[in-house]
Amino acid sequence: MSKNNTPRFLLTAPKSGSGKTLVTCGILAALRKRGLRVSSFKCGPDYIDPMFHSRVLGAKSRNLDTFFTDEETTRYLMKRGAEDTDISVVEGVMGYYDGLGGIDTKASAYDLAAVTKTPAVLIVDTRGMSLSALAEIKGFLIYKKESHIKGVILNRMSPMLYPEVKSRVEEELGIRVFGYVPKLTELNLESRHLGLVLPDEVKELSEKFDHLAEMLEKSLDIDGLIELAGETEKLEVADRNADSRNPAVSTETEDDAGLPATLKKILSSPEVASVCVHRPRIAVAKDEAFCFIYEDNLGLLKELGAEITFFSPLHDKHFPENCDGLLLYGGYPELSARELSENVSMRQEIRDRLKNGFPCLAECGGFMYLHTTMEDMEGNAWEMADVIDGRAYKTEKLGRFGYIELTGNAEDRKFLGQDVGVLRAHEFHYFDSTSCGTDFHAKKPLRKRSWDCIHGTETQLFGFPHLYYYSNPALALEFLEACVRQRSKNV
Numbered sequence: 458m459s460k461n462n463t464p465r466f467l468l469t470a471p472k473s474g475s476g477k478t479l480v481t482c483g484i485l486a487a488l489r490k491r492g493l494r495v496s497s498f499k500c501g502p503d504y505i506d507p508m509f510h511s512r513v514l515g516a517k518s519r520n521l522d523t524f525f526t527d528e529e530t531t532r533y534l535m536k537r538g539a540e541d542t543d544i545s546v547v548e549g550v551m552g553y554y555d556g557l558g559g560i561d562t563k564a565s566a567y568d569l570a571a572v573t574k575t576p577a578v579l580i581v582d583t584r585g586m587s588l589s590a591l592a593e594i595k596g597f598l599i600y601k602k603e604s605h606i607k608g609v610i611l612n613r614m615s616p617m618l619y620p621e622v623k624s625r626v627e628e629e630l631g632i633r634v635f636g637y638v639p640k641l642t643e644l645n646l647e648s649r650h651l652g653l654v655l656p657d658e659v660k661e662l663s664e665k666f667d668h669l670a671e672m673l674e675k676s677l678d679i680d681g682l683i684e685l686a687g688e689t690e691k692l693e694v695a696d697r698n699a700d701s702r703n704p705a706v707s708t709e710t711e712d713d714a715g716l717p718a719t720l721k722k723i724l725s726s727p728e729v730a731s732v733c734v735h736r737p738r739i740a741v742a743k744d745e746a747f748c749f750i751y752e753d754n755l756g757l758l759k760e761l762g763a764e765i766t767f768f769s770p771l772h773d774k775h776f777p778e779n780c781d782g783l784l785l786y787g788g789y790p791e792l793s794a795r796e797l798s799e800n801v802s803m804r805q806e807i808r809d810r811l812k813n814g815f816p817c818l819a820e821c822g823g824f825m826y827l828h829t830t831m832e833d834m835e836g837n838a839w840e841m842a843d844v845i846d847g848r849a850y851k852t853e854k855l856g857r858f859g860y861i862e863l864t865g866n867a868e869d870r871k872f873l874g875q876d877v878g879v880l881r882a883h884e885f886h887y888f889d890s891t892s893c894g895t896d897f898h899a900k901k902p903l904r905k906r907s908w909d910c911i912h913g914t915e916t917q918l919f920g921f922p923h924l925y926y927y928s929n930p931a932l933a934l935e936f937l938e939a940c941v942r943q944r945s946k947n948v
């Protein structure tokens with residue numbers, strides 16, 4: 458395979474629940490067992506599916522999202538994430554054409570395939586049908602003039618029926634069939650209120666995926682998928698310009714992908730040079746309760762000059778020393794409410810710091826942790842960090858969810874020291890708050906719905922929205938500059 462070609466394919470489906478994640482993990486495991494160096498990506502703002510990818514590969518999986526990033530940045534992130542690997546596998550989101558607001562293909566798996574010129578393989582759940590699968594496949598092939606669909610996999614297909622259905626699909630629709638997946642009874646990925654359970658909660662997961670890989674080697678055309686990946690068009694990115702990168706953090710080689718224009722401008726700025734000199738140390742909460750982390754968010758902070766140290770609000774008794782900022786990402790704090798509450802020393806140390814303006818970005822589950830009290834799944838209230846005078850409580854359904862655009866409400870106020878402009882984010886939670894904040898205005902794209910949210914100051918942003926830093930790198934830079942100012946206070 459050609460390294461410059463970035464061999465790749467995308468696995469998608471007509472709808473959610475068609476088996477994308479299970480089939481994707483099985484194929485990743487099969488490719489790895491063949492000795493290939495494999496990279497993986499997840500389309501859209503999903504945290505849990507990449508965790509399963511990472512467990513299979515033993516390497517970090519990343520997100521690609523055409524709502525968060527422009528086309529140039531999206532291709533750059535794919536190219537960079539695929540470096541030093543032989544093949545890349547992308548898992549789609551929802552149904553293939555489902556995008557913004559449910560009424561547009563923007564930010565869909567189809568959109569990502571088009572932007573990155575990645576061939577798509579449609580996973581069709583054939584449970585309860587046989588020839589009717591052809592009608593479904595044909596609809597997806599002709600809905601757009603260029604669907605980018607180059608093959609199909611027939612999921613939950615009878616081995617007895619498969620040869621005939623395969624023949625009809627290829628003869629009548631002219632699309633290649635890359636095999637079938639039999640009904641799997643011994644491996645199911647259970648779900649909970651925010652999606653699949655976490656990989657660490659599935660017993661003997663590695664062994665199960667190894668067994669799945671062995672099964673798929675027999676029923677799927679793995680050689681054909683590798684061949685398809687190798688036939689992809691070159692992944693075009695910006696021209697390489699090493700001089701624009703900050704030498705204090707640059708590790709670029711001759712083979713590195715070029716930088717998008719917006720990132721070049723920031724990385725060559727004197728502000729980044731200053732951050733690199735001070736090397737602010739950022740404490741990132743990471744454990745069973747706080748685990749919804751975009752790998753590229755941390756990557757951008759490092760590229761801008763930060764050092765990252767992980768800690769556990771659940772298990773550690775004290776906040777890490779010599780840190781200049783705090784990141785509290787989302788996860789499942791409601792499942793560990795008692796343990797978080799009983800870790801009094803950690804709660805108090807975080808409260809004391811944040812009450813004094815310590816730089817912090819807290820989102821969703823991390824935001825809930827900062828409340829006076831937070832409910833668990835049974836509705837019991839537990840004392841939390843008490844930074845936000847409010848109560849985080851359980852609701853019965855998803856409230857505000859999906860993509861949003863955020864703008865500051867006060868023209869005369871600067872958040873994180875500057876006007877960082879429009880922030881793109883998403884929300885997905887079954888909990889709510891009596892104090893969501895009013896410093897930003899959230900608007901759903903292509904919809905009329907909007908609301909106020911987020912507590913914002915010159916050093917802190919607390920709210921339910923999940924932020925993707927590459928959508929607005931200025932936010933990450935302003936946060937790190939606030940961390941540098943914090944260090945000067947401590948000296």
